[in-house]
Amino acid sequence: MPRPEDGWLREPAPAKINLALHVRGKRDDGYHELETLFAFCTDGDWVSAIVDDGISITTVGPFAAALKGHDNIILKAANALREASGHRGGARLMLDKRLPVASGIGGGSADAAAALRLLTGLWGIDPTHASEVAPDLGADVPACLLSMTSRGTGSGTTLVEEDAGVSGDAVLLVNPGQPVSTAAVFANWDGQDRGALDGDWREGRNDLEAPAIAAVPEIGEVLDWLRNREGVDIARMSGSGATCFALFDSDAARDTAAAAVPDKWWHLASNLR
Ligand SMILES: C[C@](O)(CO)[C@H](O)COP(=O)(O)OP(=O)(O)OC[C@H]1O[C@@H](n2ccc(N)nc2=O)[C@H](O)[C@@H]1O
Numbered sequence: 001m002p003r004p005e006d007g008w009l010r011e012p013a014p015a016k017i018n019l020a021l022h023v024r025g026k027r028d029d030g031y032h033e034l035e036t037l038f039a040f041c042t043d044g045d046w047v048s049a050i051v052d053d054g055i056s057i058t059t060v061g062p063f064a065a066a067l068k069g070h071d072n073i074i075l076k077a078a079n080a081l082r083e084a085s086g087h088r089g090g091a092r093l094m095l096d097k098r099l100p101v102a103s104g105i106g107g108g109s110a111d112a113a114a115a116l117r118l119l120t121g122l123w124g125i126d127p128t129h130a131s132e133v134a135p136d137l138g139a140d141v142p143a144c145l146l147s148m149t150s151r152g153t154g155s156g157t158t159l160v161e162e163d164a165g166v167s168g169d170a171v172l173l174v175n176p177g178q179p180v181s182t183a184a185v186f187a188n189w190d191g192q193d194r195g196a197l198d199g200d201w202r203e204g205r206n207d208l209e210a211p212a213i214a215a216v217p218e219i220g221e222v223l224d225w226l227r228n229r230e231g232v233d234i235a236r237m238s239g240s241g242a243t244c245f246a247l248f249d250s251d252a253a254r255d256t257a258a259a260a261v262p263d264k265w266w267h268l269a270s271n272l273r
């Protein structure tokens, strides 16, 4: 494993959840207008880097195999940052992939954002370059760059920090183990604008729940299971799924629920930042 004494820097890539996600309409460019409240967990992937001549990546961890044969978004992020900043050096990167891939908790976006923060420090470049390249890497990347509770509008890339009153809350993430394509879920949204995200976010919705459940019915089972746990405040799907989250009234209630998650489902017991 990379060690600081050997010159490696290490950066967390916190899991993202959408406390609420309202889809307001489809734009001419194919993207959708959203209103969402982003929150972040205290756990996620980890990205490490050390100065090198070129740019390269090695992936380890429980979900490393799921990325085999795919271009890692971290390389795209590193190349975009080098190009935007005019920096000439490179980096050897390492990703510890702990979050399931294509699961609605922004894994790839969080990794790209962590790489941008890490390389900004490693290369000693102006941090504005990271903000400049983030939106083109993915709609969730600017929010992940911030990794603070925030309201997203537009395609999700216009951000304002907001205290949602959930910092420190106990959270349990549960995923039924089927990857979900974000583009496919948006494509199956029914086109009905169900209204703005204002007032208490708990009264809001995730408008992508219905199209995601249509593709992966087991998401409905995960939500029912979470809602029936002791001490649950709210349970909802995150992003385009299939991961669902529940907030609990105590860490102990979350831990009891976590211990009972069926083996066939992935889970992560965490807290909100
Ligand atoms: C569902 C969310 O995770 C909620 O935070 C995001 O909106 C999606 O973020 P992301 O995975 O970073 O999305 P991108 O990689 O930019 O886009 C993947 C695909 O999702 C669809 N997409 C994404 C964002 C958006 N506002 N409208 C869309 O229609 C587009 O078909 C796009 O091709």
Ligand SMILES: Nc1ncnc2c1ncn2[C@@H]1O[C@H](COP(=O)(O)OP(=O)(O)OP(=O)(O)O)[C@@H](O)[C@H]1O
Binding pocket: 067, 070, 071, 072, 073, 074, 095, 100, 101, 102, 103, 104, 105, 106, 107, 108, 109, 111, 112, 140, 180, 182, 239, 240, 241
């Ligand atoms: N480092 C990475 N981690 C995860 N996926 C990656 C990575 N690099 C490239 N990808 C590709 O990106 C796709 C989307 O994966 P990701 O985990 O970001 O989706 P997601 O969790 O649904 O994100 P979001 O919540 O932002 O929609 C995957 O199909 C995967 O092949």
